[in-house]
Each structure stands twice: as structure tokens, then as C-alpha cells.
Amino acid sequence: MITIGQxxxxxxxxxxxxxxxxxxxxxxxxxxxASGYRRYGAKDAIDLVKIRTLAEAGVPLSRIKDLxxxxxxxxxxxxxxxxxxxxxxxRDLRATQGRLRELAAGHxxxxxxxxxxxxxxxxxxxxxxxxxxxxxxxxILVFATHPDRAINLFHDQAETLADLALRQxxxxxxxxHDLNADDxxxxxxxxxxxxxxxxxxxxxxxxxxxxxxxxxxxxxDTVNASSPAWQRVDTLIRAHLGA
Amino acid sequence: MITIGQxxxxxxxxxxxxxxxxxxxxxxxxxxxASGYRRYGAKDAIDLVKIRTLAEAGVPLSRIKDLxxxxxxxxxxxxxxxxxxxxxxxRDLRATQGRLRELAAGHxxxxxxxxxxxxxxxxxxxxxxxxxxxxxxxxILVFATHPDRAINLFHDQAETLADLALRQxxxxxxxxHDLNADDxxxxxxxxxxxxxxxxxxxxxxxxxxxxxxxxxxxxxDTVNASSPAWQRVDTLIRAHLGA
DNA sequence: ACTTGACCTTTCCCTAGGGGCAAGGTTGCA
DNA sequence: TGCAACCTTGCCCCTAGGGAAAGGTCAAGT
Numbered sequence: 001m002i003t004i005g006q007x008x009x010x011x012x013x014x015x016x017x018x019x020x021x022x023x024x025x026x027x028x029x030x031x032x033x034a035s036g037y038r039r040y041g042a043k044d045a046i047d048l049v050k051i052r053t054l055a056e057a058g059v060p061l062s063r064i065k066d067l068x069x070x071x072x073x074x075x076x077x078x079x080x081x082x083x084x085x086x087x088x089x090x091r092d093l094r095a096t097q098g099r100l101r102e103l104a105a106g107h108x109x110x111x112x113x114x115x116x117x118x119x120x121x122x123x124x125x126x127x128x129x130x131x132x133x134x135x136x137x138x139x140i141l142v143f144a145t146h147p148d149r150a151i152n153l154f155h156d157q158a159e160t161l162a163d164l165a166l167r168q169x170x171x172x173x174x175x176x177h178d179l180n181a182d183d184x185x186x187x188x189x190x191x192x193x194x195x196x197x198x199x200x201x202x203x204x205x206x207x208x209x210x211x212x213x214x215x216x217x218x219x220x221d222t223v224n225a226s227s228p229a230w231q232r233v234d235t236l237i238r239a240h241l242g243a
Numbered sequence: 244m245i246t247i248g249q250x251x252x253x254x255x256x257x258x259x260x261x262x263x264x265x266x267x268x269x270x271x272x273x274x275x276x277a278s279g280y281r282r283y284g285a286k287d288a289i290d291l292v293k294i295r296t297l298a299e300a301g302v303p304l305s306r307i308k309d310l311x312x313x314x315x316x317x318x319x320x321x322x323x324x325x326x327x328x329x330x331x332x333x334r335d336l337r338a339t340q341g342r343l344r345e346l347a348a349g350h351x352x353x354x355x356x357x358x359x360x361x362x363x364x365x366x367x368x369x370x371x372x373x374x375x376x377x378x379x380x381x382x383i384l385v386f387a388t389h390p391d392r393a394i395n396l397f398h399d400q401a402e403t404l405a406d407l408a409l410r411q412x413x414x415x416x417x418x419x420h421d422l423n424a425d426d427x428x429x430x431x432x433x434x435x436x437x438x439x440x441x442x443x444x445x446x447x448x449x450x451x452x453x454x455x456x457x458x459x460x461x462x463x464d465t466v467n468a469s470s471p472a473w474q475r476v477d478t479l480i481r482a483h484l485g486a
Numbered sequence: 487a488c489t490t491g492a493c494c495t496t497t498c499c500c501t502a503g504g505g506g507c508a509a510g511g512t513t514g515c516a
Numbered sequence: 517t518g519c520a521a522c523c524t525t526g527c528c529c530c531t532a533g534g535g536a537a538a539g540g541t542c543a544a545g546t
Binding site for chain 3: 257259260263267278279280298303304305
């Protein structure tokens with residue numbers, strides 16, 4: 001009959017672990033020898049291997065305890081469930097590993113992949129990093145606040161930018177960032193943008209989030225804050241549309 | 244700027260989790276609005292996605308905190324290490340899944356596979372389940388107490404049983420279990436076994452564990468306890484060998 | 487016979503990563 | 517104006533053990 005330390009080394013756990021299993025009642029206490037030491041037999045070793053197998057599979061100790069007194073039927077069904085559980089855990093870990101590698105490559109984004117791809121298109125089309133960053137922030141906030149409608153809104157925007165002429169308009173908007181606020185090209189730009197909006201959406205409102213939502217305004221404020229020229233463009237567009 | 248609840252839903256964590264990350268200093272507190280609510284921006288969402296990716300990979304929160312102030316060099320190396328870690332975790336989980344399935348099939352044993360195979364041979368050779376169970380217990384104890392020498396001892400035993408005549412001797416031992424202790428066949432059996440032992444190992448000691456180890460005696464005691472006939476066989480063998 | 491080191495015993499506190507509740511303040515919508 | 521759904525901090529609870537304290541025991545060497 002072996003001691004707790006021998007059993008622990010043999011099975012590959014700590015003595016502490018074995019004592020915890022005794023305390024929690026999922027591994028029955030063996031008889032003690034004359035000096036009060038626990039003495040284990042072969043049956044205990046077999047039991048412990050089973051318990052460890054379940055514990056390593058992530059089964060809570062309390063559940064392992066319950067399983068000890070389950071019928072064979074229940075036990076088999078539980079094993080099946082645990083097996084499935086393990087399969088999804090492995091799949092999740094692999095997904096995490098994939099994301100970890102994206103993080104290593106610097107590509108990790110909290111956005112749907114199609115949005116991330118779109119942002120890369122922007123860079124290739126000649127938009128400045130400043131613009132691309134602004135767009136990323138915008139979409140993150142929109143997806144966070146309106147998960148249901150964000151994707152439609154995004155598709156509309158992506159469609160707009162697929163059109164060469166309209167894209168040029170946005171490129172001009174991007175480049176206007178560093179103009180003086182009183183540059184005559186700004187009024188010209190605002191006029192062209194207002195016309196394009198009306199051509200696309202008619203006299204109705206352009207698609208928006210809630211009328212109540214403060215997000216679009218907030219985004220626009222953030223945008224405007226970074227350049228007097230952009231602020232001027234915004235003001236002029238509203239004037240053209242509102243009139 | 245979004246609230247903690249919106250950020251939590253968007254990233255897929257609980258608000259509690261976010262607060263814990265703030266408390267542990269791995270996710271910096273954002274500014275508060277007029278009523279004291281935390282208000283998050285797009286950069287925070289990006290940060291949180293990174294933190295979650297690492298946390299889901301099993302990186303301790305304290306390490307994630309340290310990584311925030313690491314150089315790019317260190318960061319990349321850490322990611323590599325975490326990636327390897329994840330790979331072994333996935334491999335371990337698959338091994339656990341394998342053992343789980345053996346458990347489901349009832350084949351789980353805390354013994355090397357060759358020993359498990361040997362035990363199955365025993366059953367096919369006509370040994371009773373009682374004998375096979377006893378052998379399993381014996382080997383479990385031997386492997387637990389003497390991991391280094393057990394395998395040699397086992398090979399010696401397996402070799403012995405591969406010999407048809409010797410195997411028959413053990414089969415007779417097995418069947419003697421239910422004889423009366425004074426059955427004349429018992430002395431005959433003991434004499435034949437003693438002779439076989441001397442033929443195999445000469446006048447020297449048969450291979451054993453430590454002279455100090457109580458295991459062989461303990462096993463033998465357990466064996467003897469289950470049948471007066473077996474106890475008699477043991478006594479007679481000792482007499483024949485000791486003389 | 488004595489010491490030494492490696493065991494064993496129990497009890498207690500500590501950890502990570504949150505969950506859940508309480509008691510209170512805020513916001514949005516009808 | 518009221519109600520539901522937020523938010524705030526603070527507190528205790530959980531799992532699966534780790535580690536240390538304080539003491540008893542065993543085997544080996546001297």
C-alpha cells in the first residue's frame with residue numbers, strides 16, 4: 001500500500017491536488033496506517049486516473065463528484081457531452097491562435113473583415129492615413145452603437161466609393177484638410193458634394209442612424225475639430241442641402 | 244463616445260470584465276462624462292480587442308499589463324512564446340480527448356499499454372477474471388512504487404507466461420483458488436512451481452524489488468487472504484525453496 | 487542512540503478571473 | 517411623472533489549487 005506522495009508522483013499530480021479531491025468528496029479517503037498516513041491501493045490509483053482524465057477535460061470537480069454516483073447510461077451521455085465540449089474548446093483555441101497571429105502581424109481589428117478590407121482599399125485608392133484612421137474610428141463606433149444597422153450603412157458607403165467620380169469627391173474632401181478656411185476651392189467642393197448627395201438619395205433624407213442618436217453628429221464634430229477647412233466644408237454642405 | 248455596456252456587448256465581454264481590467268491596470272480608464280459614466284472611444288475598442296485576444300490565449304492579466312509597456316521586439320517574442328504555448332495546450336487537450344474516449348470505452352488504465360495488452364492476453368489464455376484483476380492491482384502497485392524497475396520485472400513475467408508449460412503452472416495456481424486447503428493436488432502444484440522457479444533462476448534469488456520493499460509481501464498477503472488454498476500453496480512453495 | 491532529510495498531517499491564507507448582489511445615481515421614453 | 521434600463525462603487529463568493537506554518541514519522545548514516 002502506497003503513500004500519498006508515491007501515488008501523486010505515479011499519476012503525475014501534486015499531493016495537494018489529491019487532498020483537495022478528498023476534501024471535495026470526489027475521491028474517497030483511503031484507510032490510514034498506524035501513524036495516520038493515508039495508504040492507497042491499486043483501486044485508488046485507477047480511480048484517480050479517471051478523475052484526472054475528467055478534470056483535465058475541464059469538468060468541474062463538483063460535476064465529477066456527481067458522476068461518481070451516476071448510472072452507466074448517464075455516465076456515457078455525460079462523457080459524450082464532455083467530448084463535444086472539448087471539441088469546441090479546441091476549435092476556439094485555434095481561432096484564438098489565429099487572432100494572435102493577426103495581432104503579431106499588426107492586422108488585428110475589431111471590425112468585420114469586409115470593413116477591414118474596405119479600409120485597406122481606401123489606402124490603396126490614395127486616401128491619407130489620417131482619413132483611413134478616421135474612417136476606422138467611425139465604423140468602430142457605429143458598429144458598437146448600432147450593430148443591427150451598421151452593416152447596411154456600411155454597404156451603402158462602400159457602394160458610393162466604388163463609383164470613380166464619387167470617390168474622387170471624397171478624395172478631394174480628404175485633401176481639403178490643409179486648405180485655408182477661406183480658400184475658394186472649398187465652396188466649390190461643398191457644392192459638388194451636396195449635388196452628389198441629392199443625386200444619390202433624392203430630396204429625401206440620406207440613410208441615417210436614429211434621428212435620436214448623437215453618434216453621427218459627434219463623429220462630425222470630431223472630424224471638424226481637426227481642421228478649420230473641413231469644418232467649413234461641413235457648414236457649406238448643410239447650407240446647400242438645407243436650402 | 245460609447246458607454247461601458249455598449250463596449251462590452253460589442254467586444255463580447257461582460258461589463259464586470261472591463262472593470263476588472265481597469266482595476267488591474269491593463270486597460271486604461273477613459274474619461275468620465277458629466278455624470279461620472281465611463282465614455283469609450285474607438286481606440287479603446289481596439290485596445291480591448293487586443294487585451295481579450297491575449298487573455299483568451301491564457302496569458303495572465305498581470306503579464307498582459309507588462310506587455311503594454313514592452314518594446315516591439317519583446318512584444319513579438321512574447322507573442323511567439325504564447326503561440327507555442329497555445330499549440331501545446333491544443334495538443335494536450337487532444338490527448339485528453341483521446342483518454343476520455345478510452346474511459347468511455349472502459350479501457351482506461353494507469354498502466355503502460357504493453358501491460359494492459361498483457362492483461363488481455365491473460366484473459367484469452369483462460370485465466371479467471373479474479374486472477375486478471377489481481378494481476379492488474381499488482382502491476383499498478385509495482386509501477387507506482389518502483390517506476391524504474393517495474394518494466395524489467397514485467398518483461399520477465401511476460402516471458403515466463405509465454406512458455407506454454409510455465410503458463411499452465413500459473414493456470415493451475417489460478418484454478419487452485421477454490422480447492423480445499425488439504426487437497427493433495429495442492430502439494431503437487433507447490434512442488435512443481437518450486438521446481439520451475441529453481442530451473443529458471445537457479446539457486447539464486449529470483450528477481451525482486453528492494454529487499455526492504457514491503458510490496459511483494461503485501462501483494463502476497465492480499466492474494467493469500469482471498470483463499471485458504473492459495474495461502475497453503477504459498478506456504479508450501481516457501482518450504483520447498485527454503486529447504 | 488542520534489541526527490538529518492524527506493516524508494506525512496492539519497490549518498490557514500493567497501491567487502486569477504471573474505459572478506452576483508446591494509444601494510444608490512442617471513438616462514431615455516411614454 | 518414614472519418606469520425600465522443603464523451606470524457607479526463596494527463587498528463577498530467561487531474554483532482549483534499553491535505555499536507556508538507547525539508538528540509528527542520514517543529510513544539512513546554515524
